[in-house]
Amino acid sequence: MDQALAVAPPAAPPGTARILLAADGLNVSFPVGPGHRLVAVEDVSFTLGEGETLGIVGESGCGKSTVAKCLAGLLRPGSGTVSLQGVALPARRSHQQHRAVQLVFQGPYSSLNPRLSVRSVLRELLLFHGLARGDAVEGRCRELMALVGLPEGALDGYPSSFSGGQRQRIAIARALAVEPKVLVADEPISALDVSVQAAILDLFADLRDRLAIGTVLISHNLAAVRHVCDRAAVMYLGRIVEIGRKDEIFADPRHPYTRALLAAAPRLRPGPDRVRARLKGEPPSMTERPTGCPFHPRCPRAEAVCGAQLPELLPAPGGSSRLAACHFRDEKT
Ligand SMILES: Nc1ncnc2c1ncn2[C@@H]1O[C@H](COP(=O)(O)OP(=O)(O)O)[C@@H](O)[C@H]1O
Ligand code: SF4
Ligand SMILES: [Mg+2]
Numbered sequence: 001m002d003q004a005l006a007v008a009p010p011a012a013p014p015g016t017a018r019i020l021l022a023a024d025g026l027n028v029s030f031p032v033g034p035g036h037r038l039v040a041v042e043d044v045s046f047t048l049g050e051g052e053t054l055g056i057v058g059e060s061g062c063g064k065s066t067v068a069k070c071l072a073g074l075l076r077p078g079s080g081t082v083s084l085q086g087v088a089l090p091a092r093r094s095h096q097q098h099r100a101v102q103l104v105f106q107g108p109y110s111s112l113n114p115r116l117s118v119r120s121v122l123r124e125l126l127l128f129h130g131l132a133r134g135d136a137v138e139g140r141c142r143e144l145m146a147l148v149g150l151p152e153g154a155l156d157g158y159p160s161s162f163s164g165g166q167r168q169r170i171a172i173a174r175a176l177a178v179e180p181k182v183l184v185a186d187e188p189i190s191a192l193d194v195s196v197q198a199a200i201l202d203l204f205a206d207l208r209d210r211l212a213i214g215t216v217l218i219s220h221n222l223a224a225v226r227h228v229c230d231r232a233a234v235m236y237l238g239r240i241v242e243i244g245r246k247d248e249i250f251a252d253p254r255h256p257y258t259r260a261l262l263a264a265a266p267r268l269r270p271g272p273d274r275v276r277a278r279l280k281g282e283p284p285s286m287t288e289r290p291t292g293c294p295f296h297p298r299c300p301r302a303e304a305v306c307g308a309q310l311p312e313l314l315p316a317p318g319g320s321s322r323l324a325a326c327h328f329r330d331e332k333t
Contacts, residue, residue, distance in 0.1 A: 019086070020214040021048040021071065021101070021182050026080035028066050038286045040066040041077070042238040048182065053208050053215040055225030055246070057261065058235035059283055064218045068186040071216060072103040084181065099129065102175035106187040111171060112159040118170055119155040125177045144173040147210070149203060165196035169203065183207070184216045189224055201228045222261050226250055234258045237283060237294040240313060244322025252332060254316045254324040256301045293327070301328060
């Protein structure tokens with residue numbers, strides 16, 4: 001019996017699920033000219049429970065895709081580990097470990113080979129990984145189409161014959177073909193027409209409910225995360241500034257940056273310009289990070305301590321499971 005496609009019981013309530021994936025103290029920097037490094041990701045830690053969807057949000061350039069690549073094993077962090085079911089993944093992952101964490105990219109067109117039919121792509125994967133044989137291959141291909149909401153006839157199509165939304169479904173089917181434990185979806189709707197964005201988000205919610213997999217859904221769009229995630233992490237300049245259950249974060253944000261994002265994103269697809277309108281100035285350059293709290297040059301709440309002391313990611317008071325990196329995280333709005 002195919003484990004990944006077996007219909008699983010509904011996901012456990014957020015926070016109670018067993019830990020499937022964990023990022024622990026990830027740091028990534030890139031060399032940018034002699035003697036200079038750009039810190040893309042700094043001290044990023046989080047967990048993902050079984051059957052859980054974690055959203056990662058933040059403005060463009062804050063390090064989301066770099067985190068995604070570390071999770072999927074495409075980029076080795078300078079320090080820190082990614083663990084799957086309690087086992088730290090080595091720098092060189094085995095085939096099985098690669099299969100376990102699958103990345104779904106933003107632009108499904110560029111990641112699909114235009115010369116191969118959907119059936120050929122899926123068959124190749126299934127045979128290469130020894131996941132199906134003989135007649136079972138066709139059955140599995142059909143099963144995958146059903147899972148992503150496409151008709152069986154789509155198996156005969158080539159990438160150019162599909163719409164953007166359909167191509168994203170095919171990209172998801174391809175990721176699911178190798179029976180992953182975790183899907184990492186990096187901006188899965190941002191290249192799509194607004195009319196199909198919600199349907200693709202609903203597909204992720206459906207997969208979470210039907211399969212025993214966890215999902216990390218990365219988006220610059222807070223409304224997308226609100227639509228589908230159980231928990232959310234907010235990133236700013238390479239760091240997580242707030243993380244917790246979605247209802248806590250959206251109803252009672254404790255970090256001024258989260259508040260600004262929320263104020264700018266009342267519905268799907270607000271666009272980054274509206275975020276800027278609510279905040280002073282642009283995000284600082286990643287190569288010249290502010291001292292103290294990285295958000296202090298733009299923060300409406302900043303005080304002298306903020307420029308001097310980096311706030312740690314600590315529990316917000318009130319018994320919530322949420323963490324916030326702000327000296328004034330106990331203040332309610
Ligand atoms: N290979 C690279 N070399 C140099 N800088 C990079 C590289 N990849 C990403 N960066 C930089 O790291 C920062 C984070 O990038 P990224 O993770 O793509 O952010 P996001 O996905 O949130 O937009 C950005 O400043 C980006 O320019
Ligand atoms: S620590 Fe200070 S600058 Fe940073 S978010 Fe909190 S109030 Fe703003
Ligand atoms: Mg990105």
